[in-house]
Amino acid sequence: MDEFIPVSKPSITDLELNYVTKAVKSGWVSSLGSFLTEFEEKFAKYNDVKYAALVSNGTVGLHLALKGYGISSLDEVIIPNFTFIATANAVSYVGAKISLADIDPNSLCLDTDNIKNYITDKTRAIIPVHIYGHPANMNIINEIASENNLIVIEDCAEAHGAAIGGTKVGSFGNCGVFSFYGNKIITTGEGGIITTNDHEFYESIISLRDHAMDKNKRYWHDKIGFNYRMTNLQAALGLAQLERIEEILNRKLEIFIKYKELLGEIHYLKLNQTKIGYKNVYWVIYIIVDNLNLDKRDKLMDNLKRLNIDTRPFFYPISQMMLHDVSHDYKTPVTNQIYSKGIILPSFYDLTDDQITYICSNLLVQINLVIK
Ligand SMILES: Cc1ncc(COP(=O)(O)O)c(C=O)c1O
Numbered sequence: 532m533d534e535f536i537p538v539s540k541p542s543i544t545d546l547e548l549n550y551v552t553k554a555v556k557s558g559w560v561s562s563l564g565s566f567l568t569e570f571e572e573k574f575a576k577y578n579d580v581k582y583a584a585l586v587s588n589g590t591v592g593l594h595l596a597l598k599g600y601g602i603s604s605l606d607e608v609i610i611p612n613f614t615f616i617a618t619a620n621a622v623s624y625v626g627a628k629i630s631l632a633d634i635d636p637n638s639l640c641l642d643t644d645n646i647k648n649y650i651t652d653k654t655r656a657i658i659p660v661h662i663y664g665h666p667a668n669m670n671i672i673n674e675i676a677s678e679n680n681l682i683v684i685e686d687c688a689e690a691h692g693a694a695i696g697g698t699k700v701g702s703f704g705n706c707g708v709f710s711f712y713g714n715k716i717i718t719t720g721e722g723g724i725i726t727t728n729d730h731e732f733y734e735s736i737i738s739l740r741d742h743a744m745d746k747n748k749r750y751w752h753d754k755i756g757f758n759y760r761m762t763n764l765q766a767a768l769g770l771a772q773l774e775r776i777e778e779i780l781n782r783k784l785e786i787f788i789k790y791k792e793l794l795g796e797i798h799y800l801k802l803n804q805t806k807i808g809y810k811n812v813y814w815v816i817y818i819i820v821d822n823l824n825l826d827k828r829d830k831l832m833d834n835l836k837r838l839n840i841d842t843r844p845f846f847y848p849i850s851q852m853m854l855h856d857v858s859h860d861y862k863t864p865v866t867n868q869i870y871s872k873g874i875i876l877p878s879f880y881d882l883t884d885d886q887i888t889y890i891c892s893n894l895l896v897q898i899n900l901v902i903k
Pocket residue numbers: 588589590591614615617618660686688689709710711712721722723
């Protein structure tokens with residue numbers, strides 16, 4: 532195939548162009564404007580929560596969520612060892628220690644059987660990550676959290692629209708944090724949103740995202756806040772994307788089904804797994820290949836790139852980077868075993884079935900060459 536197939540690409544239609552043009556023409560180009568309010572209201576409704584607060588990106592959304600619940604250097608926070616670095620960084624921004632928990636080998640989300648091992652008298656919060664579009668086991672996580680008085684912050688960056696038994700992610704925990712980065716299910720370029728039913732927390736985060744300015748006394752600040760606001764231009768793009776979310780999710784599912792048709796029976800690799808009763812939104816399609824290691828994986832990815840097929844590796848375990856203040860040294864065997872075997876395949880809305888066929892046939896040839 533002559534054309535390069537990227538791993539990800541946003542789907543932009545006339546609707547997005549119209550809304551963004553309208554926002555630009557209105558003159559409301561900064562962090563006030565009707566697209567911001569409408570996007571927040573519609574996103575809250577979509578997720579069946581009372582409140583949604585737009586922010587500049589998902590990372591600051593996580594930071595704000597931790598701040599909003601007063602998590603500090605006295606505390607410990609449980610996160611999975613297998614996640615994007617932002618989850619861990621946000622915990623470090625508030626000075627808290629991190630407990631790195633292992634994942635379930637099928638969903639790649641927190642292994643709920645082991646969470647209790649990580650709880651100490653300093654544990655204040657847990658951040659389950661709905662990785663690659665599969666929801667973490669929120670019913671068990673909420674049970675453990677309520678037994679141990681923990682705040683639950685769902686990292687929904689990769690899982691817009693994902694659900695368990697019809698209930699959407701971002702509505703299970705005390706709050707949920709989504710990302711609208713360019714490769715996400717819906718995008719605002721850069722951006723994020725916090726969802727919650729907790730009024731007091733909502734008031735606190737909307738104040739903190741805007742320098743914590745006193746509501747009744749302009750330019751008076753009782754706290755050190757942040758500029759974590761989103762612009763009306765970004766919200767215009769986001770609103771158009773939200774109006775198309777079901778169409779985007781349907782195509783994601785079709786893409787997964789096509790990959791499954793072509794790769795599902797290959798005994799030495801495994802595609803995304805979905806637990807019964809869970810709605811996986813297949814943010815990305817990945818394969819986990821037996822007998823792959825870091826060298827072979829990189830070689831495979833290089834070979835595919837030469838064939839115009841872009842891919843991404845799995846995340847490295849957070850523990851390997853040794854950047855964060857980690858509160859324990861429990862082992863995470865599943866994370867350590869899986870990360871070097873995973874590759875993310877092109878999974879974007881406009882990917883055609885012919886391109887998927889081309890990707891799969893070349894992938895199988897290259898895996899066989901590399902693994903031998
Ligand atoms: C799991 C996870 N958490 C947090 C983030 C941070 O979001 P953002 O890039 O919008 O800061 C991302 C994505 O980029 C992510 O994949």
